Amino acid sequence: MIPPAYAPDEARGLWVFLEQxxxxxxxxxxxxxxxxxxLARARGILLTGLLLGHGVEAGARQAxxxxxxxxxxxxxxxxxxxTTDAYTNVSARIILERKxxxxxxxxxxxxxDLAGRLAVRLRTGLTADCTGLAWEEGTGLLLGxxxGFGGGVMASIKCARHRPQMATVRPGIFPLPPSDPDHAGRIxxxxxxxxxxxxxxxxxxxxxxxxxxxxRASVIVAGGRGVKGxxxxxxxxARLLGGEVGASRVACxxxxxGRDHQIGQTGFVTRPKVALVCGISGATQFSVGVKDxxxxxxxxxxxxxxxxxxxxxxxxxxxxxxxxxLIAELKRRRP
Amino acid sequence: xxxxxIIVCVKVVPKxxxxxxxxxxxxxxxxxxxxxxxxxxxxxIEMALALRERYGxxxxxxxxxxxxxxxxxxxxxxxxxxxxxxxSDRLFGGADTLPTSFALARGIQKIGEWxxxxxGEESSDGATGQVPAGIAEWLDCSxxxxxxxxxxxxxxxxxxxxxxxxGHEVIAVSLPAVVSVKLGVNEPRFMxxxxxxxxxxxxxxxxxxxxxxxxxxGFEGSPTVVGAVWQAKSPERRREFLDGTxxxxxxxxxxxxxxxxxx
Ligand SMILES: Cc1cc2nc3c(=O)[nH]c(=O)nc-3n(C[C@H](O)[C@H](O)[C@H](O)COP(=O)(O)OP(=O)(O)OC[C@H]3O[C@@H](n4cnc5c(N)ncnc54)[C@H](O)[C@@H]3O)c2cc1C
Ligand SMILES: Nc1ncnc2c1ncn2[C@@H]1O[C@H](COP(=O)(O)O)[C@@H](O)[C@H]1O
Numbered sequence: 001m002i003p004p005a006y007a008p009d010e011a012r013g014l015w016v017f018l019e020q021x022x023x024x025x026x027x028x029x030x031x032x033x034x035x036x037x038x039l040a041r042a043r044g045i046l047l048t049g050l051l052l053g054h055g056v057e058a059g060a061r062q063a064x065x066x067x068x069x070x071x072x073x074x075x076x077x078x079x080x081x082x083t084t085d086a087y088t089n090v091s092a093r094i095i096l097e098r099k100x101x102x103x104x105x106x107x108x109x110x111x112x113d114l115a116g117r118l119a120v121r122l123r124t125g126l127t128a129d130c131t132g133l134a135w136e137e138g139t140g141l142l143l144g145x146x147x148g149f150g151g152g153v154m155a156s157i158k159c160a161r162h163r164p165q166m167a168t169v170r171p172g173i174f175p176l177p178p179s180d181p182d183h184a185g186r187i188x189x190x191x192x193x194x195x196x197x198x199x200x201x202x203x204x205x206x207x208x209x210x211x212x213x214x215x216r217a218s219v220i221v222a223g224g225r226g227v228k229g230x231x232x233x234x235x236x237x238a239r240l241l242g243g244e245v246g247a248s249r250v251a252c253x254x255x256x257x258g259r260d261h262q263i264g265q266t267g268f269v270t271r272p273k274v275a276l277v278c279g280i281s282g283a284t285q286f287s288v289g290v291k292d293x294x295x296x297x298x299x300x301x302x303x304x305x306x307x308x309x310x311x312x313x314x315x316x317x318x319x320x321x322x323x324x325x326l327i328a329e330l331k332r333r334r335p
Numbered sequence: 336x337x338x339x340x341i342i343v344c345v346k347v348v349p350k351x352x353x354x355x356x357x358x359x360x361x362x363x364x365x366x367x368x369x370x371x372x373x374x375x376x377x378x379x380i381e382m383a384l385a386l387r388e389r390y391g392x393x394x395x396x397x398x399x400x401x402x403x404x405x406x407x408x409x410x411x412x413x414x415x416x417x418x419x420x421x422x423s424d425r426l427f428g429g430a431d432t433l434p435t436s437f438a439l440a441r442g443i444q445k446i447g448e449w450x451x452x453x454x455g456e457e458s459s460d461g462a463t464g465q466v467p468a469g470i471a472e473w474l475d476c477s478x479x480x481x482x483x484x485x486x487x488x489x490x491x492x493x494x495x496x497x498x499x500x501x502g503h504e505v506i507a508v509s510l511p512a513v514v515s516v517k518l519g520v521n522e523p524r525f526m527x528x529x530x531x532x533x534x535x536x537x538x539x540x541x542x543x544x545x546x547x548x549x550x551x552x553g554f555e556g557s558p559t560v561v562g563a564v565w566q567a568k569s570p571e572r573r574r575e576f577l578d579g580t581x582x583x584x585x586x587x588x589x590x591x592x593x594x595x596x597x598x
Contacts, residue, residue, distance in 0.1 A: 002433060002551045002558070019500075026500065082499075083506075084468070084478050107463070108500040113480045116468025120436060125558030128432075128463040136562070147567060148461030150351035153363065155461070155564045162558035168463075200477035204494070204505040211501035219596055242598045253519045260501055266457070266518060273595045284352060291569040295595055297588065312573040313591050315584055325585035330598075333589065 004162040005122045011101035011163040014040045016068070017091070017114070018051040019082075019106050020059045027171060027213065028106030030066050034177030035133060035169075036104060037067035043140060046070055048100065052090055054080035057187075064185035066177050071185065072098070076192040082110045083201040088117045090194055095122060100164045102142050104133070107168040115168045125159030126166040131173055131269070142167060151265055151288030172215025172269050211260050212244050219243025220272045220290070222263055225250045226279015226300065226319055231257055233323040234278055240330050246270065246290075248280045263289035278319045282307025299323070338392035339487075340449040341383045344439055344470070345376040345396055345411060347404040348460040356566040363564060372407050375455030375518040382485060382516050383453050384415045384524065390487055392450075393417045397442050399427055399435060405537045412534035413526035420446060424541040429554030432462060436469025438552055441545045443474065451493065452513040456481055464515060471513035479508055480515045 016036045019026040033049065040047040049063040049071040060071040074090050091114065095103065105111045107129050119126035127144030131154075134143045141158045144167045148155060159165040214220060221238040223231055224247065231245065238245045247261040263270055265285040275293040279300060280286060287310055290296060298311035299319045308314045315322055353368035372380075383394045396411045398404050399422040408419040422442050430438065443452060452474075457464035464480065471478035479485075479495035483503070486494045492507045495514060542549055550556060577584045 002437075002556050004558070021500075084471075088472075109481045109498050110500065112464055113468055113478070116432070116465035116480075117472045117478065119465065120433060120469040120472035123433070123558075126432060126465055127559060128465050143562060146461070146463075149349070149354045150459060152351060152567055153354060153356055153461075153564060154567045156562040157559050158562050159559045200509045201479075202492075202507045204507055206499070206502070206504040208499070208502035219592075219598075240598065241592065241596065249519070259498070274592055276592075287569070288567075291567075295591065296572060297591065308574065308576075310569055310572055312575060313588065314574060314576045315588065316576065317581075317584070321581055322584060322588075325581040326588050329582070329585040329589045 001161070002123050004124060005096060006099050006163055008161060008163050011099050013046045013048050013100050014102045015048045015050055015100040015104070015164070017103065017105040017111070018049045018059060018063055019108060019111055020051065020053050020056055021208070023053060023056045023059050025059045025062050026106060026108065027176065027215070028108060028111070028169065030176055031171070031174040032104045032106060032169060033063060033066040033068055035174040037177065039133065039135065042135060048072060050091065050094065052079045052087055060187045064187065065179045065181050065183055067183065069185050071187045073187060073189050074192045075189065076194050078194050078196060078199065079192070081203055081206065083199050083203065084113055084117055085199045085201060086194060087114050088121060089198055090192055091118055092121045094190060095164065103164040103166045105166070105168045107170045112168055115166060119166050122164065124162040124164060124166055126168070127157040127159070128168050130167050130169045133167060133169065141165065147288060150284040152284050170269050172271065176216070209258065209260065214244045214246055214261060214263070214270050215268050217244035217270065218273045220246040220270055221276045221278065222246030222248065222280060223251055223278050224248035224280030227251065227256070229254070229256050233320060233327065237276065237323055237327055240327060243272065246275070248286050265289070277307055277311070278323065280307055281305050282310060339386060339390050339451055340392055341386060341451045341453060342395045342397050342443055342446060342449050343376070343379050343383045343411070343416070344452060344454045345380065345398050345408070346373045346458045347371070347398065347400050347407045348373045348458055351459050356564055358566070370403070370407065372410060373455050373458045375457065375516060377523040378518060378520050379453040379455050379516040380411050380414055380416065381521045381523040385521070386485060395420065395446055397439060397446065398422065399438050399442070402539070405539070408537045409531070409534060410526060413531035414524055415527065415530060418535060419537045421537050421539045422545070423539050426542040426549050426552045429557065430552065431557035431559045432465040432469050433558055434552050434556035436466050437473055437556070438545065438547070439466070440470050440473035441547055442540065443470070445540065445545060450510045454513065454515045456515050456517050467513050467515035474511070474513065477508040477512045478514070479506060479512060481517055482514045483517050483520045485514065
């Protein structure tokens with residue numbers, strides 16, 4: 001056994017890493033606070049947020065309003081934007097001192113960058129990309145539910161003897177908790193000892209698109225290779241239905257639409273009320289991203305397409321005339 | 336500029352669509368599944384070969400897995416890699432990310448001269464992109480995950496364009512570094528039949544070749560354990576096929592949608 005950094009009986013509390021951008025918490029951080037609140041209450045333990053950044057006071061208050069009992073804030077100009085070394089070094093120092101029992105992080109690119117590094121620094125186990133979290137009956141250990149093999153297989157993973165038990169969770173898995181401005185909690189600033197020399201990454205340029213968030217859309221109209229480069233009808237239908245545009249990986253790889261729209265294993269997991277899936281074959285790596293939709297409508301010219309196995313309403317036809325007719329129908333019946 | 340010593344970590348994985356769960360034992364049935372090189376690792380190999388063409392140097396492949404992985408490493412050699420190393424021992428089996436990244440880091444150190452380690456963004460058989468950051472930590476070097484493009488800067492640092500949530504960033508990191516490469520960022524080249532014929536043999540190392548404590552390897556060295564395994568089941572779907580003219584289909588579609596959303 002690789003010896004743990006600290007023993008299970010020294011460990012206390014459920015912690016959530018609060019990823020932020022410009023002082024505002026990321027959606028997945030709020031989702032984790034919502035789930036964390038429920039998990040902490042079930043065992044009568046405290047829910048603590050770990051917030052690193054520069055000028056993040058508002059984010060700390062946001063965390064309290066979304067369910068944190070306590071927020072540990074580490075502020076330093078060197079923490080303003082994420083770099084592996086700065087965030088790992090500061091998080092590890094705080095964690096080794098405070099010894100949380102559990103640490104949850106969002107499975108965003110930077111959340112995973114940090115989690116993978118931190119888990120090895122702390123010599124502990126990490127359950128990556130969870131689609132569900134629960135306490136194991138009897139032991140109180142964290143059970144992380146994960147999918148493997150493109151979504152075909154599920155497993156539950158636990159970490160028995162090492163602490164913190166770490167897990168990353170994908171955005172959009174847990175609902176956004178309501179904000180309660182009256183919820184009370186303690187904000188604690190901790191001293192940061194971080195030197196520029198510790199950081200081996202220099203950020204040269206950073207581009208964030210205004211960006212859609214398909215994880216919260218209640219209607220998604222998705223296009224794949226079958227749209228042949230033309231997202232026009234898909235986009236028009238999405239707009240008519242008050243929804244967002246989704247896409248298969250292939251459509252994104254071909255540059256027809258931005259990565260923010262990608263559904264699936266390496267994209268986003270969505271749970272809309274209605275998903276219209278147009279010109280997408282339905283590979284498991286795609287389908288894991290829509291399997292929890294309320295209603296799945298598939299439009300595909302190939303009657304053998306696997307997507308029809310997983311759809312409620314199936315239309316075997318060329319997607320272009322079908323979308324055109326549907327758009328006309330919706331416009332005609334518009335009040 | 337000095338030539339680059341590049342090591343690419345590649346994993347041989349079962350084809351995801353061919354793996355199933357044995358309902359009685361609730362364990363994975365991999366026996367029937369054919370294997371392949373993990374797709375993003377192919378992009379990492381291509382990236383390494385392109386960097387070697389641009390800056391000179393060498394490309395070594397490193398994998399941890401059962402002996403049957405060796406022929407898949409031959410594929411990478413036939414694409415143009417210079418050497419291939421396979422870490423293979425029963426003691427490595429059942430490893431989660433902590434001992435996997437540890438063994439790979441020790442393998443990298445044993446290979447010796449290196450500036451850059453490239454990995455795929457994630458392995459398709461369950462783990463999810465945590466090994467590259469783990470390797471970087473064991474080696475105490477800089478890291479750039481989810482990279483789309485790499486180049487050397489005049490000052491010798493590595494310039495990496497990488498994905499962030501809702502965008503991208505360009506960073507400069509000092510070498511040595513560990514980088515994970517995004518799936519699909521390039522077109523992996525085909526095997527060269529001449530290289531296939533002349534490629535060197537795969538070097539195989541076991542746990543004692545790495546000189547590490549067996550307790551930090553494989554199942555024994557893994558903090559996490561799998562509690563249960565089951566086949567993913569999507570909610571039952573109605574599979575109602577719509578018939579009729581386009582207009583009739585459109586009308587039915589509109590009805591089904593309106594039942595759930597107002598707009
Ligand atoms: C590690 C890994 C991760 C992956 N992650 C993802 C992921 O996150 N998301 C994802 O989507 N994929 C992912 N993939 C890729 C996935 O396996 C499939 O290749 C991909 O989903 C296929 O996209 P597609 O359905 O658009 O294209 P195709 O499979 O080519 O299907 C196109 C479909 O369009 C239909 N069609 C064509 N023309 C028309 C028309 N005029 N009208 C109606 N139908 C038409 C065809 O019948 C066909 O079914 C991943 C793969 C790997 C290896
Ligand atoms: N057993 C292994 N042998 C070689 N490389 C590996 C192994 N496991 C993971 N990797 C590398 O780490 C990347 C991410 O894998 P993972 O963290 O398992 O999702 C893969 O794309 C490989 O480049």
